[in-house]
Amino acid sequence: MPGMDRKKVLFIDRDGVIVKERQVDTYESIEYIPHVFEALREISKRTDFSLVMVSNQDGVGTRSFTYEGFSGPAERIFSTLRGEGIVFDDINIDLSFPEDGLSTRKPGTGMIDRYRELPYDMESSFMIGDRLTDMMLASSMGCRGFLLDSSLTVPDELKSTVALQTSSWLDIAAYLVDDGSLCHRTAEIRRRTNETDIILSIDLDGTGEGCFETGIGFFDHMLSQIVRHSRFDINGRCKGDTFVDEHHSAEDTALVLGEAVRKALGDKRGIERYGYEIVMMDDVVATVALDFSGRPELMWDVDFTMEYIGDFPSELIRHFFRSFTSASLCNISVSATKGGNSHHTAEAVFKAFARAMRKAVRRIPGDTRVVSTKGIL
Numbered sequence: 001m002p003g004m005d006r007k008k009v010l011f012i013d014r015d016g017v018i019v020k021e022r023q024v025d026t027y028e029s030i031e032y033i034p035h036v037f038e039a040l041r042e043i044s045k046r047t048d049f050s051l052v053m054v055s056n057q058d059g060v061g062t063r064s065f066t067y068e069g070f071s072g073p074a075e076r077i078f079s080t081l082r083g084e085g086i087v088f089d090d091i092n093i094d095l096s097f098p099e100d101g102l103s104t105r106k107p108g109t110g111m112i113d114r115y116r117e118l119p120y121d122m123e124s125s126f127m128i129g130d131r132l133t134d135m136m137l138a139s140s141m142g143c144r145g146f147l148l149d150s151s152l153t154v155p156d157e158l159k160s161t162v163a164l165q166t167s168s169w170l171d172i173a174a175y176l177v178d179d180g181s182l183c184h185r186t187a188e189i190r191r192r193t194n195e196t197d198i199i200l201s202i203d204l205d206g207t208g209e210g211c212f213e214t215g216i217g218f219f220d221h222m223l224s225q226i227v228r229h230s231r232f233d234i235n236g237r238c239k240g241d242t243f244v245d246e247h248h249s250a251e252d253t254a255l256v257l258g259e260a261v262r263k264a265l266g267d268k269r270g271i272e273r274y275g276y277e278i279v280m281m282d283d284v285v286a287t288v289a290l291d292f293s294g295r296p297e298l299m300w301d302v303d304f305t306m307e308y309i310g311d312f313p314s315e316l317i318r319h320f321f322r323s324f325t326s327a328s329l330c331n332i333s334v335s336a337t338k339g340g341n342s343h344h345t346a347e348a349v350f351k352a353f354a355r356a357m358r359k360a361v362r363r364i365p366g367d368t369r370v371v372s373t374k375g376i377l
């Protein structure tokens with residue numbers, strides 16, 4: 001129809017996309033998918049997509065999944081989204097079972113057939129779902145899809161429908177608002193020498209999931225502090241010559257971690273650059289300040305009362321940080337109060353380091369400049 005504005009639609013599944021896949025029938029069982037608010041807020045603010053919910057909720061109305069149990073938490077989900085400026089124009093929830101064979105059940109299009117007609121523009125519309133049935137629905141509607149599960153294998157007949165397969169909402173937002181600065185900053189490193197064999201993947205925009213295993217108990221405990229407190233997703237393992245001693249494993253793990261952080265940061269546009277943290281642990285206070293300056297420097301004022309913590313030589317902790325600075329090209333200052341328990345000292349230092357990194361790599365929304373008068377870091 002001439003002169004009529006065509007409307008683009010973002011069809012959005014609920015379970016596995018907005019909230020984690022489970023029967024959400026209590027307020028406590030609401031658990032949001034990471035970055036869903038940030039991504040949908042950007043999409044709502046910077047695009048003109050209509051947001052349309054398309055969800056199947058098997059068994060609502062039965063004794064084990066009552067209407068009352070479903071509706072309160074469902075409304076809470078929408079009210080929380082509305083509070084963030086994310087408003088659905090239309091909500092479609094099908095309560096049938098697979099055996100009912102209704103066209104409203106995905107991948108049937110019964111819930112949203114009206115969007116096939118003007119003024120809606122299916123060619124410019126997308127479906128966001130975590131299942132292949134969501135992508136089949138997109139295909140039937142003539143739109144394309146974002147598959148929010150990177151582990152699924154997309155069959156050939158759906159490949160042209162899937163615009164992007166990812167495990168991150170931020171990747172979807174980056175695609176839709178055409179802004180690469182929303183993407184996750186990731187890196188993968190494989191490093192093999194005669195002394196160690198290390199593989200590591202990192203996502204600076206993660207949620208603090210993953211683990212790094214070296215086979216050295218205390219060291220693994222410290223690395224897990226980095227994962228949790230930096231909120232980086234880190235997965236890795238180091239097979240090192242621990243029959244010699246722990247030195248090569250500690251040094252090379254730090255080198256690989258530093259290289260991965262440097263690679264993931266790229267040209268460092270829009271990051272805070274500086275980070276600091278003070279962490280107390282029982283009888284110790286540790287302070288870490290760091291600067292992703294592009295130059296390596298370590299200032300160290302930490303003493304350990306024990307030569308070994310578990311089987312790990314405490315002197316290697318300083319060496320770990322020295323190695324990290326040289327690979328990440330970062331300045332780090334570490335200090336801790338003296339005379340405390342060595343395990344507490346080390347743990348407070350690693351936690352403070354992780355939390356300082358988290359602050360330093362944080363992106364300033366909308367700022368794509370490098371935080372340096374030189375113009376590079």
Ligand SMILES: [Mg+2]
Nearest residue numbers: 013015016130
């Ligand atoms: Mg789902």
